[in-house]
Amino acid sequence: MLSIALSGCSSDGVARNTGPDPSGQPTARAVDAPAPEAVRNWFHYSRSADFDSIESTVQVPTRDGTLLDCTRNQPGNDGKPAPGPHPGVVMEFTPYEISAAPMPGSYFAEHGYDVLVCNVRGSGNSGGEYPSWFQPQEAADNYDLIEWLAAQPESTGKVAQIGESYGSITAYRAAALRPPHLTTIVPIVSPTNIYAEWVYPGGVPSGRNQSWWANEAPVIDMQAHAGTAASFQNHPLFDDYWKQAVTTNKLRDVQVPALHIGGYSDIFKEGSFDALAQRPDKTWLLTGPWTHNVELPEPGDPETANAALPTGAVLQWFDHWLQDRPEAGLPPSRVVSYESTSGAGQWTQSDQWPSPNAKTRRVFPVSDGTLNTTAPAAGESSYSVNPNDGPSVDELGTMPTDPSQDQAASEAAAPPNQSDRYGTTDPRTTFTLPAFDTDTSVEGPVTFHFEASSTAPDTYFVSKLEVVTTDGKVLPIETGYLRGQLRESLERTVPIPVGEPVRYRIDLGNTHWKFKAGEQLRITLSGGDSPKITPNAPAGIITIHHGADTYVDIPTVD
Template sequence: MKYGRIAAALSAALALPLTPHQPAHAEADLFFSYDRPATYGVRTERVSVPLRDGGHLACDLHRPDADGRFPVIVYDYNAYNQLEAQGRAAAYFVTRGYHAAVCNARGSGDSPGRLDPFSAQEQRDNYDLIEWLAAQPWSTGKIGQTGVSYGGHSSLLVAVNKPPHLAAIIPVDGISDWYENTIYRGGIYSARIRDWQRAVAPGTLVTYAQHPLYDDFWRERSVKARWKDLDIPVLEIAGWYDRYRAAMVENFQARPGNVWLVAGPWQHGWPSGQHADPGNGAYLAWWDRWLAGRRDAPLPAAKVTSYEIRGPGAGAGWKQFSTWPPPGARRHRLGLSADGTLTSAPGAPAALHFTVNTDPAAAAPDERLTFQTRPYQQDLVLAGDITAKVRASFTAADGNIAIVAEDVAPDGTAARITQGWLKASHRFGHDRAVPVRPGKTYDLELRTWPTHYRLSAGHRLRVTVSSDDHPEIDSDAPAGQVHLRVGRGGTELRLTTWKDPR
């Protein structure tokens, strides 16, 4: 199978070189404008990297055309057989004094074996690759790793395995937990991922379905389960329009001492070519600092550099914070009212209901409930997640809840801001399913993906509550109705908001 043809299913096929140009960067942060001239040409050779079990990885090694020892970057380690494109992307760093190893994961391209994405075997192979590169006579022994999506998660996973010579990583659109971030969102299988499974790793269509609960199979593939071991310098590059933004924020929040977060107005994939592309400077500064030992190479001016977005296009620009959510962020409560409003004074207690949608087609009007605020009189900045405390009962022995938040413009057009989901039987966690008793009211807490979003004056916040959000989750809830408690003491939202103190 030609994995390169289907890589777009997860990595958006954005493995092209970062284009040198004057970037749109965070104010005057020298980290983003850092650069130095190219010094070397590039020479390339195919190598076979031995593994501890007798197997090997097929790699293209791109090296400066000069004698001497240089640090090494493992560039976008994935299963997509994109060695040529990745080599072009890595050339910028090779010409500035780095070796770049571009390799096919076991079971892809010319690397023999069975592909099992993010498994313990794949992690051991990555560990062995790093240590082999460190031992070569042309290597300084300082190794870094980067990659987007599959390659981003590989970078994080190998870091928590702690190979002695891995000095720093740059995961782009990486993951904290393969189960929660991709496969079972809120405990509900994601229809979005199946095309990727069929094309890249069809065996997972069987194995993933055999593990609907969070068990050791998933812990093996999780960074979250080993956050304590994520202790090297990490530069996370995330997109506020990306489906893995929650994971990147979680990684930062778990390890704020050694993780820096840059979150831009980007879709899934490398920022290259997207609005506010930071260019090459930040990547080079990071490698120069941690691999080459250049003390003049700056770190980011703040632990969090975030682009405040608005609507489906460009937003209000870059902001820098010491942490996330930003200092001074506040929790703002809104209740769901029986009249369909979203307000801080939700009125008398009441019950509304919607019919469960068992079809992947868009929900019909009776299969969702919608609530919205009055037009805001001034801008509202969301800087974090929206937590929904849902009070609901089900006519079946289980059910799904999907929360979708949207920005509604004065002309009625809407743009999705964020979303969150939960299978009711997973209300105590994903490691066990606790049956639902039909007719009993449950308190369910859902966290949406975080965002940094400016809701403009004159716009409304709209929230939809339903049982499905295809293709983000399967429409697999049993048929029936969901009864939602609203008004005082009923379902409410907690927004994380921020106001510039200046």
């Protein structure tokens, strides 16, 4: 059907990606990878469009009279909005440019949904002042937006909210307030603890992430940019500022069902598994190989193939919860997960996570650089803290197949402009398992427990889970971080007793990766991850104490 923009309004403005993805994400659509028939049918659900899309600009009032600027796509016929009733969809409530929203509002309008894409208070053309990250006023505005859409004469009274990244957080925060007409949410690439996942991963400052968001990403004025940057810098611990902003402590207040879409290569992938763990009866997971650079394209659009999410699955979700269509069922399983490899991957389905078939394999780092299945005799290995160690993952996530991420290449030679990255003292320790005899999948959370002593009262720990391929490449799968002084709690510092053994735990996160026969699993530990991590870790020597208290737990399926 047609997409019609009323006078003075922009077109749908959906951001498009063309050609190969420079990030290294494969250009073939993940949704077309091998999959069980039920998953394939879910991805490719479709039905005919019954309407045109009528686009307009509207100003939605909040309870204090502030007007929120929104683009509205309504179902229409012959150039005019069609009589209702129609369910509503808030499709992004965000401080970013709404004309570039990575979702096709027109497509959902053509299928009978009244769609709003809106800027939060103080951003874009919305009134008021931007109140800094995820403040109560923003959630209250979102509540009002949902109820305004439900109160329109042509509404059925049912409203969904969908959003990516920032918009996914606003969806969860609004749902926690329980607007009476909110029926379901679809958070996409959503963190549930943005402090620990991104701004201060494991308590370690990520200056690149902080600077990029506060100074470049949102459409806010210079005062709001400066205020947001200052808020990040002034709150290095998980204090009340962050507790108010994150969603992990609000998930249990969310009563509506959620389809949480995430990516194993995304910077925010842990939010998916946190949401499922806290709300196992009301959360469905779709986790693919995607980075943070994803789009919900109009089906058949070839320009979005490399980062395309399954729009059909989202349409079916809305049709099920908002229109009660008999042909629109629930997802085929509680968890639909993409199993990656160093080559082509495949889709799997399960009713729980981690997989019920996964068994924890405990392996022990040894001072000779190996990983053994039995605890070694006491021994030591050490590295010199080098803040410039790297390369880190890209801003958008981990991209194992990107040539720039080959850790073996980075260890072989220092880049000319970073000659201090690899010196005569090893900047990282590595521990490698013998080659797998058969294909072996890692399915679930990987944790690194170790005992270490430091010559400094604080340090940054960076650990990577990697695959050593049969041709010698070393590709990152997951990365975990921990600031040494925050080992007991992200809320308070406890100095490291210099020279004394201390126990630590680094969460490397959830993964679903198949190691092929002949490949090896490698774990690293170092003191830097440039450019993601601010290169200001205190100088010092870290000594790892090997034995029964230093080990890695890996959930595997043979």
